[in-house]
Amino acid sequence: MIEIYLLEQLVAVATHGTLLKAAEELYITQPALSRSMKKLEAQLGVSLFDRDNSKITLNKTGEYAVEYAKRILELNHEMCEGVSDFDRRRRTVSVGACAPFPLGELTPIIQERFVEMAVSTELADDERLITRLKNRAYQLVILHKRPDDDNLYCQHYLEEKLYIVVPETHPLSARDSITFDDLRGYNVLLGNSIGFWMDICRLRLKTENLLIQNSMDALFELIEASTLPFFTSDRIMERQNQPSGRIVIPIDDQDAHAVYYIACLAKDRNKYDAVFNAARDAVFRSM
């Protein structure tokens, strides 16, 4: 077996052409490198260089050996990267969700059950969530449609209903309830990380009416400072009070009522059993 350092030195010599240049790059001296190359030749039992008394050049066999050396070094490097990547992935539970609210609910539940692991979260649409669940990029996903797939285990999680918040002076403020169609023509404030709700808004409202903010800070700032309508939900309202002087109106459309499901690969069900149970219990307690 040829040690890696010899292969590194060989490749350095091949790329630099002379022992001196290669030795500089390797932070060793010319004689050391000279000896190494002799040693390499001895171990392989072949000569890799044409030695012209004051110049060494790779011969055909040498070039052939360099190709192997490069492949081995590359694989070695790939191992270093690959193993620590693998280890990191093994120590993190990746969760994908179609909306921020259920994700925010589920994350602490997961963290509690897997204390020694990192929890990484991400928003994406259902289709992407499922493909990435299947290719192991996610271990758990939160969907808003129950998938029809035997390879997945799926459990009903919680529900969320959308509301619109308008100032008392707003034309719609007197309504007991509205639909998306009623909102057409009015500007609405939106955050950008609201998951699948964004798809619904794009579908049901006009693009030019959507005032999308890139940060939640900017959104909250504008909510306070302006009289523009914005969305909220029953779930959000449970958590925080709305600014005073605003009217909260439920949205009647079917689209505005989301049902969330937690899913994992069927074969991973046991591993995340504790999470599924804790999620069910949490919903139950909150009722």
Add this chain to the structure above:
Amino acid sequence: MIEIYLLEQLVAVATHGTLLKAAEELYITQPALSRSMKKLEAQLGVSLFDRDNSKITLNKTGEYAVEYAKRILELNHEMCEGVSDFDRRRRTVSVGACAPFPLGELTPIIQERFVEMAVSTELADDERLITRLKNRAYQLVILHKRPDDDNLYCQHYLEEKLYIVVPETHPLSARDSITFDDLRGYNVLLGNSIGFWMDICRLRLKTENLLIQNSMDALFELIEASTLPFFTSDRIMERQNQPSGRIVIPIDDQDAHAVYYIACLAKDRNKYDAVFNAARDAVFRSM
């Protein structure tokens, strides 16, 4: 970069299950191996084992690393074999021929021009010779048909005519010349390494009449000891005398007259120019 010896040790631990067993196989001690595995983990920046105070077992990351280690070791091993193989091939001229006589003539010519190289020779049929010439298994081939292929360079070499040798008492001994058909029904002695001549004999004579000897020694023995007919050629007769009391009869068929060609890959023509010229000269001198 991870040195090879660490990977070898890792794989040994993986296959033997305990440090002790692995250490025995590696001809090192338990403590040395223990330290090595710690070093490996430090270099990769991950833990590869579950350490249970009196037992170490590979964890998932460890198993993943072992897969890489095996691949690297295999590639390393392949390099050792591959490089010396390559070198050996580079130092030998492989010659394939359809018949022994021209091969015996050409071999010393090649050896003279490539003194520092080994010459390896082999008999095969024309089709095989050409495919193996193209895939570099042969550098030079001797054919008995001129190939129609631009990728090959081909030169007329020499010719050989087949004769049959019979005892004076043989029914055919009075003939001035014969054909293969005349030989049908008579047993004939044959060596087994006669190249394409064997194909001709099988085609033109009956299988049950061919008394094929596996060694030339056995053949010569039988030629001396029996009165069975056997083949010779003008070329062979130039070299050695026939046993006394035998009649040599030429064979008239077109098949019995072989024309040999030397060929190499067109792009290698320059490399073997000296051989082609020397071969031509040798034929010229012998006329």
Add this chain to the structure above:
DNA sequence: TCGGATTACGTGCACCGTAATGATC
């Protein structure tokens, strides 16, 4: 008590550097 891992300490070898030599331009 034995099988198996780790820690502590000393040693030898293999690889390295310095210095000198050789060779070619």
Add this chain to the structure above:
DNA sequence: GATCATTACGGTGCACGTAATCCGA
């Protein structure tokens, strides 16, 4: 004389061995 490879010799780091300790069946 500059550039580049090799040889000779002395130093050092590191992987190894020995011995001792620890732990669990």
